[in-house]
Amino acid sequence: MSDTPWHKKLLGGFKRTSDKLGENLTGLFTKSALDDQTLDEIEEALIMSDLGPAMAARVRAKLADGRFDKGIDEAGVRALVAEEIEQVLAPVAKPLEVEAFPRPQVILVIGVNGSGKTTTIAKLAHLFIEQDYGVMLAAGDTFRAAAIGQLKVWAERLGVPIVSGAEGGDSAGIVFEAVKQATETGIDVLIVDTAGRLQNKRELMDELAKIRRVLGRLNPASPHDVVLVLDATTGQNALSQIEVFKEVAGVTGLVMTKLDGTARGGVLVAAAEKFGLPIHAIGVGETIEDLRPFDAKEVADVIAGSNR
Amino acid sequence: MFESLSERLGGVFERLRGRGALGEADVRAAMREVRIALLEADVALPVVRDFIEKVTEQAVGHQVVKSVTPGQQVVKIVNDALVEMLGSETAELELDVSPPAIIMMVGLQGSGKTTTSAKIAKRLTEKDRKKVLMASLDVNRPAAQEQLATLGTQVNVATLPIVAGQQPVDIARRALQAAKLQGFDVLVLDTAGRLHVDQALMDEMKAVADVAQPQEILLVVDSLTGQDAVNVAKNFSEQVPLTGVVLTRMDGDARGGAALSMRAVTGKPIKFAGMGEKLDALEQFHPSRVAGRILGMGDVVSLVERATETINADEAEKLAQKMAKGQFDMNDLRAQLDQMKRMGGMGALASMMPGIKKVQNAMANGQVDDRILVRMDAMIGSMTPKERSKPELLNAKRKIRVAKGSGTTVQDVNRLLKMHQEMSSAMKKIRKMGGLKGLGALFGKSGGMGGMLGGGAPTGGIPGLPGLGGGSPPGLPPGFEKFLKK
Numbered sequence A: 001m002s003d004t005p006w007h008k009k010l011l012g013g014f015k016r017t018s019d020k021l022g023e024n025l026t027g028l029f030t031k032s033a034l035d036d037q038t039l040d041e042i043e044e045a046l047i048m049s050d051l052g053p054a055m056a057a058r059v060r061a062k063l064a065d066g067r068f069d070k071g072i073d074e075a076g077v078r079a080l081v082a083e084e085i086e087q088v089l090a091p092v093a094k095p096l097e098v099e100a101f102p103r104p105q106v107i108l109v110i111g112v113n114g115s116g117k118t119t120t121i122a123k124l125a126h127l128f129i130e131q132d133y134g135v136m137l138a139a140g141d142t143f144r145a146a147a148i149g150q151l152k153v154w155a156e157r158l159g160v161p162i163v164s165g166a167e168g169g170d171s172a173g174i175v176f177e178a179v180k181q182a183t184e185t186g187i188d189v190l191i192v193d194t195a196g197r198l199q200n201k202r203e204l205m206d207e208l209a210k211i212r213r214v215l216g217r218l219n220p221a222s223p224h225d226v227v228l229v230l231d232a233t234t235g236q237n238a239l240s241q242i243e244v245f246k247e248v249a250g251v252t253g254l255v256m257t258k259l260d261g262t263a264r265g266g267v268l269v270a271a272a273e274k275f276g277l278p279i280h281a282i283g284v285g286e287t288i289e290d291l292r293p294f295d296a297k298e299v300a301d302v303i304a305g306s307n308r
Numbered sequence B: 001m002f003e004s005l006s007e008r009l010g011g012v013f014e015r016l017r018g019r020g021a022l023g024e025a026d027v028r029a030a031m032r033e034v035r036i037a038l039l040e041a042d043v044a045l046p047v048v049r050d051f052i053e054k055v056t057e058q059a060v061g062h063q064v065v066k067s068v069t070p071g072q073q074v075v076k077i078v079n080d081a082l083v084e085m086l087g088s089e090t091a092e093l094e095l096d097v098s099p100p101a102i103i104m105m106v107g108l109q110g111s112g113k114t115t116t117s118a119k120i121a122k123r124l125t126e127k128d129r130k131k132v133l134m135a136s137l138d139v140n141r142p143a144a145q146e147q148l149a150t151l152g153t154q155v156n157v158a159t160l161p162i163v164a165g166q167q168p169v170d171i172a173r174r175a176l177q178a179a180k181l182q183g184f185d186v187l188v189l190d191t192a193g194r195l196h197v198d199q200a201l202m203d204e205m206k207a208v209a210d211v212a213q214p215q216e217i218l219l220v221v222d223s224l225t226g227q228d229a230v231n232v233a234k235n236f237s238e239q240v241p242l243t244g245v246v247l248t249r250m251d252g253d254a255r256g257g258a259a260l261s262m263r264a265v266t267g268k269p270i271k272f273a274g275m276g277e278k279l280d281a282l283e284q285f286h287p288s289r290v291a292g293r294i295l296g297m298g299d300v301v302s303l304v305e306r307a308t309e310t311i312n313a314d315e316a317e318k319l320a321q322k323m324a325k326g327q328f329d330m331n332d333l334r335a336q337l338d339q340m341k342r343m344g345g346m347g348a349l350a351s352m353m354p355g356i357k358k359v360q361n362a363m364a365n366g367q368v369d370d371r372i373l374v375r376m377d378a379m380i381g382s383m384t385p386k387e388r389s390k391p392e393l394l395n396a397k398r399k400i401r402v403a404k405g406s407g408t409t410v411q412d413v414n415r416l417l418k419m420h421q422e423m424s425s426a427m428k429k430i431r432k433m434g435g436l437k438g439l440g441a442l443f444g445k446s447g448g449m450g451g452m453l454g455g456g457a458p459t460g461g462i463p464g465l466p467g468l469g470g471g472s473p474p475g476l477p478p479g480f481e482k483f484l485k486k
Helices: A006-025 A036-048 A053-067 A074-092 A117-130 A147-158 A171-185 A202-218 A237-249 A267-275 A296-304 B005-016 B024-040 B045-059 B070-086 B113-126 B144-155 B168-181 B199-212 B229-239 B258-266 B287-294 B300-310 B313-324 B330-342 B345-352 B357-364 B371-381 B385-389 B396-406 B410-432 B435-445 B448-456 B466-470
Strands: A105-110 A135-140 A189-194 A225-231 A253-257 A279-283 A291-293 B101-107 B132-136 B186-190 B216-222 B244-248 B270-274
Touching: A036 A053, A036 A074, A036 B045, A053 A074, A053 A267, A053 B024, A074 A267, A074 A296, A105 A117, A105 A202, A105 A237, A117 A135, A117 A147, A117 A189, A117 A225, A117 A253, A117 A279, A117 A291, A135 A147, A135 A171, A147 B144, A171 A189, A171 A202, A189 A202, A202 A237, A225 A237, A237 A267, A253 A267, B024 B045, B024 B070, B045 B070, B045 B258, B070 B258, B070 B287, B101 B113, B101 B199, B113 B132, B113 B144, B113 B186, B113 B216, B113 B244, B113 B270, B132 B144, B132 B168, B168 B186, B168 B199, B186 B199, B199 B229, B216 B229, B216 B258, B229 B258, B244 B258, B258 B270, B258 B287, B330 B371, B330 B385, B330 B410, B371 B396, B371 B410, B396 B410
Parallel strands: A105 A189, A105 A225, A135 A189, A225 A253, A253 A279, B101 B186, B101 B216, B132 B186, B216 B244, B244 B270
Antiparallel strands: A279 A291
């Protein structure tokens, strides 16, 4: 599994959609103009990639606007769709950089339950270690059974220090201790895990706001990054997640996980347009190398099945 | 964020008022809106198509009952069809075999299998008096087996001792043997999360199913799932004989269209709904509630539940007595505002209540937000105790002081006073109508949600909420709308 180059893996996942788009669209594009039926098909294919009805309708409208009367072939239509998507995604593609001064750069990782926070943290840590940064983890998820154990296993495998407390303890306390230790030992990057929480749970969101405040106590600039982890299988609720987490915890960027399945995570397109938050990376598998920078053109192309 | 279906349909049907039956063109126009509502709720597109086709057939020629608008009639038809499709009968676990009965949990990563396993084990132990053993076959995710062991201790259910390095099929065999030898009634097998396109892991799942021959194979699905639900459901049901579905995270604010997709693609009943992180938060699936949610018609039942959960019974009782005497001062208003905050702020309330679009719009435009509650609280906080119990004391001079003290303006203070006045006259009306017993009647007049509250509440009709049911727009205290027009 790990022998496969990552882009193949990613393309492998995306390919199924592109194939589907292909199946849906092939034969339709022999016509010389984009008629309503063709536009409908494009719109539906986009909806099936989780772009959401509103976003899909906008892409459709754009396509209908300019090119309705021009003769256009299948590849042309795919390129058009890809172009529209890329235009939306390009401004938000921004990798996570370590540039905080004074160090450490504190990265708070948040999200709903089961979105893949802990695994993403391990992958992020691996990425930074490869760039020769000193990394420390903080086990802020004191709620879920064995969550601390899970992060500890990763810390051991990666050979990085970890600050943890007792299960059921106060995560804000652990987080504070972690910032202190990281500052004292001259760590470059501190990545903080948090318990998963649904965005409509008031108390849990308050707790998150508290963790954020505590992080800022030793260094007002911290947390430098607040990364919201989104599951690609999530549908339109991802928009609500972004909205609420942004308000409560000041999300600065997104990571989308589980893009190695058949889910397209097309909701990112809608999110990019609505919130304009940077998209840092995508998760494309279970191994530690499976976190890749977000490339707008590539993602747009595979969604549209285009090879511009 | 989303428009409710009734509102969407309202526009379509405005010109149709007074017609006798639903014509084909009307229905088609309406179905376009239904389609968008379903897609926004994340129902998978192929399922939406089938559903729309079916419902269109049913709706054409349907007589419009006199008392309702065509829009309402269509909503009802759609709603009924949804409920029917989601499964009108409740489905229980089928464990009537010579023990041990085996339940196998399957699903994607992060869908909530392990937590659900523990919840089901707890339920079987406590409700059905079964002796349950749990075993985790998840050798992929670090500490997954420890997680189930910890949960087992929490719910007092035995777990299979962990043997490091053992493979899933072997663990399944060992679990089976242990369950037989030690006389367990039920064995719950929690498997690793797997992507449906990962054939190696799917084969492993099939191998486990072959060895264990489970009575129940439950697919655990996150209710936040989008269009991919179809692929997941299809692939899993092709590989193993699923017997049911568990929808997790139904306590979130997703519209839960995945429920419909799952039901349509697998054809299997949804047996449980996960309603929270606590280990007793596992419920029977309620098709009608979910149908309402999918259509964006508000989840009134959940609102009532939330209300009963968060409203302090003693406080409510005290308020009820005061109201019965026709007294309602600023302290009481403050207590009410506080309750609104505790129920998750206005956003949460508005999202659960039907027909409260005005407020939601205002919130979306940034004209009103939870800070209004804070500001009103500040204004009341800036009054002297005397003023709070006798608001009529507030003359111009005092109002200026209150405004300064709370960082607001005199106009704001006036609005607050007006609101209080309207609320207290509403209280008096209630008293005239026969005290608390009249509450229900008043609520009944002011819209559906009030009626539900008046009827379904345990102690004295939730006096904490009269304002919510009494005014216009429905669902907010009378006079509250004045705060919106800023």
